[in-house]
Amino acid sequence: MGYTHGIRWTDEKIEYEIRNVMKILNIDRMPSCAEIKVITGDDALTNKIAKTGGFYQWADRLQIEVKKSETQLGVRYELKAKDMLESLGYAVEKMSTRHPYDLLVNGAVKVDVKVAKPYEYEKAKFFHSFNLENMYHSCDIFMAFAVSHSEAIEKILIIPSKDLKVKQLSIGSNSRYDKYMNRWDYFEKYSKFMNGLN
Numbered sequence: 001m002g003y004t005h006g007i008r009w010t011d012e013k014i015e016y017e018i019r020n021v022m023k024i025l026n027i028d029r030m031p032s033c034a035e036i037k038v039i040t041g042d043d044a045l046t047n048k049i050a051k052t053g054g055f056y057q058w059a060d061r062l063q064i065e066v067k068k069s070e071t072q073l074g075v076r077y078e079l080k081a082k083d084m085l086e087s088l089g090y091a092v093e094k095m096s097t098r099h100p101y102d103l104l105v106n107g108a109v110k111v112d113v114k115v116a117k118p119y120e121y122e123k124a125k126f127f128h129s130f131n132l133e134n135m136y137h138s139c140d141i142f143m144a145f146a147v148s149h150s151e152a153i154e155k156i157l158i159i160p161s162k163d164l165k166v167k168q169l170s171i172g173s174n175s176r177y178d179k180y181m182n183r184w185d186y187f188e189k190y191s192k193f194m195n196g197l198n
Helices: 011-025 033-040 044-051 054-061 068-087 176-180 185-196
Strands: 092-094 103-105 109-116 118-122 125-131 141-147 153-160 168-171
Touching: 011 033, 011 044, 011 054, 033 044, 044 054, 044 118, 044 168, 054 125, 068 092, 068 103, 068 109, 068 141, 103 185, 109 125, 109 185, 125 141, 141 168, 141 185, 153 168, 153 176, 153 185, 168 176
Parallel strands: 109 141
Antiparallel strands: 092 103, 103 109, 118 125, 125 168, 141 153
16 A cells, blocks of 8 residues: 555645655656555545646646647557547547647647546556636637557547536546547537637
Protein backbone atom coordinates (compact mmCIF):
# COMPACT_ATOMS: atom_id res chain seq x y z
CA MET A 1 0.00 0.00 0.00
CA GLY A 2 1.40 3.41 -0.95
CA TYR A 3 2.09 6.26 1.42
CA THR A 4 -0.80 8.32 -0.01
CA HIS A 5 -3.42 5.81 1.19
CA GLY A 6 -5.89 7.16 3.73
CA ILE A 7 -4.95 10.82 3.18
CA ARG A 8 -7.69 13.46 3.56
CA TRP A 9 -7.33 15.23 0.22
CA THR A 10 -7.51 19.01 -0.08
CA ASP A 11 -6.15 21.20 -2.90
CA GLU A 12 -3.26 22.16 -0.59
CA LYS A 13 -2.52 18.48 0.10
CA ILE A 14 -2.59 17.61 -3.62
CA GLU A 15 -0.16 20.47 -4.33
CA TYR A 16 2.09 19.36 -1.47
CA GLU A 17 2.17 15.76 -2.75
CA ILE A 18 2.84 16.83 -6.36
CA ARG A 19 5.73 19.06 -5.24
CA ASN A 20 7.04 16.26 -3.00
CA VAL A 21 7.14 13.86 -5.98
CA MET A 22 8.95 16.56 -8.01
CA LYS A 23 11.48 16.99 -5.19
CA ILE A 24 12.13 13.23 -4.91
CA LEU A 25 12.54 12.93 -8.71
CA ASN A 26 14.58 16.16 -8.83
CA ILE A 27 12.47 17.59 -11.68
CA ASP A 28 11.02 21.08 -12.24
CA ARG A 29 8.02 19.98 -14.36
CA MET A 30 4.70 18.26 -13.69
CA PRO A 31 5.42 14.59 -12.93
CA SER A 32 3.73 12.06 -15.21
CA CYS A 33 1.11 9.57 -14.06
CA ALA A 34 3.69 6.74 -14.21
CA GLU A 35 6.28 8.75 -12.24
CA ILE A 36 3.78 9.56 -9.47
CA LYS A 37 2.82 5.88 -9.17
CA VAL A 38 6.49 4.85 -8.88
CA ILE A 39 7.10 7.33 -6.03
CA THR A 40 3.80 6.97 -4.14
CA GLY A 41 3.28 3.27 -4.75
CA ASP A 42 -0.44 3.63 -5.47
CA ASP A 43 -3.05 5.47 -7.59
CA ALA A 44 -4.49 7.75 -4.91
CA LEU A 45 -2.71 10.95 -5.96
CA THR A 46 -3.10 10.37 -9.73
CA ASN A 47 -6.83 9.67 -9.24
CA LYS A 48 -7.26 12.85 -7.19
CA ILE A 49 -5.41 14.90 -9.83
CA ALA A 50 -7.65 13.40 -12.55
CA LYS A 51 -10.83 14.13 -10.61
CA THR A 52 -9.93 17.71 -9.65
CA GLY A 53 -9.07 19.20 -13.04
CA GLY A 54 -6.49 16.83 -14.52
CA PHE A 55 -2.73 17.00 -15.04
CA TYR A 56 -2.80 20.02 -17.39
CA GLN A 57 -4.96 22.10 -15.05
CA TRP A 58 -2.77 21.28 -12.05
CA ALA A 59 0.39 22.09 -14.04
CA ASP A 60 -1.20 25.41 -15.03
CA ARG A 61 -2.32 26.09 -11.45
CA LEU A 62 1.18 25.38 -10.10
CA GLN A 63 2.78 27.24 -13.05
CA ILE A 64 4.99 24.31 -14.03
CA GLU A 65 5.69 22.72 -17.42
CA VAL A 66 4.07 19.49 -18.59
CA LYS A 67 6.30 16.65 -19.78
CA LYS A 68 6.83 17.08 -23.53
CA SER A 69 5.41 13.64 -24.34
CA GLU A 70 2.06 14.64 -22.76
CA THR A 71 1.86 17.76 -24.94
CA GLN A 72 2.92 15.77 -28.00
CA LEU A 73 0.18 13.22 -27.31
CA GLY A 74 -2.44 15.98 -27.56
CA VAL A 75 -0.94 17.37 -30.78
CA ARG A 76 -0.81 13.89 -32.36
CA TYR A 77 -4.52 13.38 -31.75
CA GLU A 78 -5.42 16.84 -33.04
CA LEU A 79 -3.70 15.85 -36.30
CA LYS A 80 -5.38 12.43 -36.22
CA ALA A 81 -8.78 14.09 -35.77
CA LYS A 82 -7.98 16.47 -38.65
CA ASP A 83 -7.07 13.52 -40.92
CA MET A 84 -10.23 11.63 -39.97
CA LEU A 85 -12.48 14.60 -40.69
CA GLU A 86 -10.72 15.38 -43.98
CA SER A 87 -11.15 11.74 -45.06
CA LEU A 88 -14.90 12.26 -44.56
CA GLY A 89 -14.81 15.23 -46.93
CA TYR A 90 -14.68 18.14 -44.46
CA ALA A 91 -12.38 21.13 -44.86
CA VAL A 92 -10.37 21.34 -41.63
CA GLU A 93 -8.04 24.06 -40.39
CA LYS A 94 -5.74 23.40 -37.42
CA MET A 95 -5.72 26.45 -35.17
CA SER A 96 -2.72 27.96 -33.40
CA THR A 97 -2.25 27.48 -29.66
CA ARG A 98 -3.58 31.03 -29.13
CA HIS A 99 -7.09 29.83 -30.01
CA PRO A 100 -9.33 28.32 -27.33
CA TYR A 101 -10.22 25.42 -29.66
CA ASP A 102 -8.13 23.12 -31.89
CA LEU A 103 -9.84 22.73 -35.27
CA LEU A 104 -12.18 24.75 -37.47
CA VAL A 105 -14.37 22.53 -39.67
CA ASN A 106 -15.91 23.87 -42.90
CA GLY A 107 -14.96 27.38 -41.82
CA ALA A 108 -17.67 27.39 -39.16
CA VAL A 109 -17.63 24.57 -36.59
CA LYS A 110 -15.21 24.96 -33.65
CA VAL A 111 -13.83 21.64 -32.42
CA ASP A 112 -11.78 20.92 -29.30
CA VAL A 113 -9.84 17.63 -29.34
CA LYS A 114 -9.17 15.77 -26.09
CA VAL A 115 -7.22 12.57 -25.50
CA ALA A 116 -6.79 10.49 -22.34
CA LYS A 117 -5.06 7.29 -21.36
CA PRO A 118 -6.74 5.07 -18.75
CA TYR A 119 -6.45 5.44 -14.97
CA GLU A 120 -6.85 2.34 -12.83
CA TYR A 121 -9.11 3.05 -9.83
CA GLU A 122 -9.60 -0.54 -8.63
CA LYS A 123 -7.84 -3.74 -9.63
CA ALA A 124 -8.44 -4.13 -13.40
CA LYS A 125 -11.05 -1.31 -13.41
CA PHE A 126 -10.23 1.74 -15.49
CA PHE A 127 -11.64 5.13 -16.42
CA HIS A 128 -10.59 7.88 -18.83
CA SER A 129 -10.64 11.47 -17.62
CA PHE A 130 -10.65 14.53 -19.89
CA ASN A 131 -9.94 18.02 -18.61
CA LEU A 132 -12.43 20.45 -20.23
CA GLU A 133 -11.18 23.41 -18.11
CA ASN A 134 -14.48 25.31 -17.86
CA MET A 135 -18.20 24.61 -17.40
CA TYR A 136 -18.97 26.84 -20.40
CA HIS A 137 -17.01 26.04 -23.53
CA SER A 138 -15.65 28.04 -26.45
CA CYS A 139 -16.02 25.17 -28.93
CA ASP A 140 -19.13 23.72 -30.58
CA ILE A 141 -18.09 20.07 -30.46
CA PHE A 142 -15.66 18.00 -28.38
CA MET A 143 -13.85 15.05 -29.94
CA ALA A 144 -12.67 12.91 -27.02
CA PHE A 145 -10.30 10.03 -27.76
CA ALA A 146 -10.15 7.35 -25.06
CA VAL A 147 -6.94 5.46 -25.79
CA SER A 148 -5.03 2.56 -24.25
CA HIS A 149 -1.55 2.94 -22.74
CA SER A 150 -0.17 1.90 -26.15
CA GLU A 151 -2.38 4.63 -27.74
CA ALA A 152 -4.80 2.26 -29.49
CA ILE A 153 -8.14 4.07 -29.84
CA GLU A 154 -10.80 2.48 -27.62
CA LYS A 155 -13.57 5.06 -28.06
CA ILE A 156 -14.14 8.27 -29.99
CA LEU A 157 -16.82 10.40 -28.36
CA ILE A 158 -18.21 13.28 -30.44
CA ILE A 159 -20.14 15.46 -28.02
CA PRO A 160 -21.81 18.85 -28.57
CA SER A 161 -20.38 21.24 -25.99
CA LYS A 162 -23.92 22.27 -24.96
CA ASP A 163 -24.34 18.73 -23.58
CA LEU A 164 -21.24 18.98 -21.37
CA LYS A 165 -21.74 21.34 -18.45
CA VAL A 166 -18.74 19.88 -16.61
CA LYS A 167 -15.09 20.81 -16.13
CA GLN A 168 -13.97 17.18 -16.12
CA LEU A 169 -15.38 14.41 -18.30
CA SER A 170 -14.80 10.95 -16.81
CA ILE A 171 -15.93 7.78 -18.56
CA GLY A 172 -15.67 4.12 -17.60
CA SER A 173 -16.01 1.06 -19.84
CA ASN A 174 -19.78 1.62 -19.76
CA SER A 175 -20.75 5.27 -19.67
CA ARG A 176 -23.86 7.39 -20.18
CA TYR A 177 -21.75 9.24 -22.75
CA ASP A 178 -21.46 6.12 -24.93
CA LYS A 179 -24.45 7.41 -26.92
CA TYR A 180 -21.99 9.95 -28.41
CA MET A 181 -19.63 7.30 -29.79
CA ASN A 182 -18.75 7.92 -33.46
CA ARG A 183 -21.43 10.60 -33.91
CA TRP A 184 -19.82 11.97 -37.09
CA ASP A 185 -23.26 13.17 -38.22
CA TYR A 186 -22.95 16.11 -35.79
CA PHE A 187 -20.31 17.70 -38.01
CA GLU A 188 -22.72 17.70 -40.96
CA LYS A 189 -25.60 19.07 -38.87
CA TYR A 190 -23.49 21.83 -37.30
CA SER A 191 -21.88 22.77 -40.65
CA LYS A 192 -25.27 23.12 -42.35
CA PHE A 193 -26.66 25.18 -39.49
CA MET A 194 -23.63 27.50 -39.09
CA ASN A 195 -23.16 28.07 -42.81
CA GLY A 196 -26.91 28.53 -43.26
CA LEU A 197 -26.76 31.57 -40.97
CA ASN A 198 -24.64 33.51 -43.48
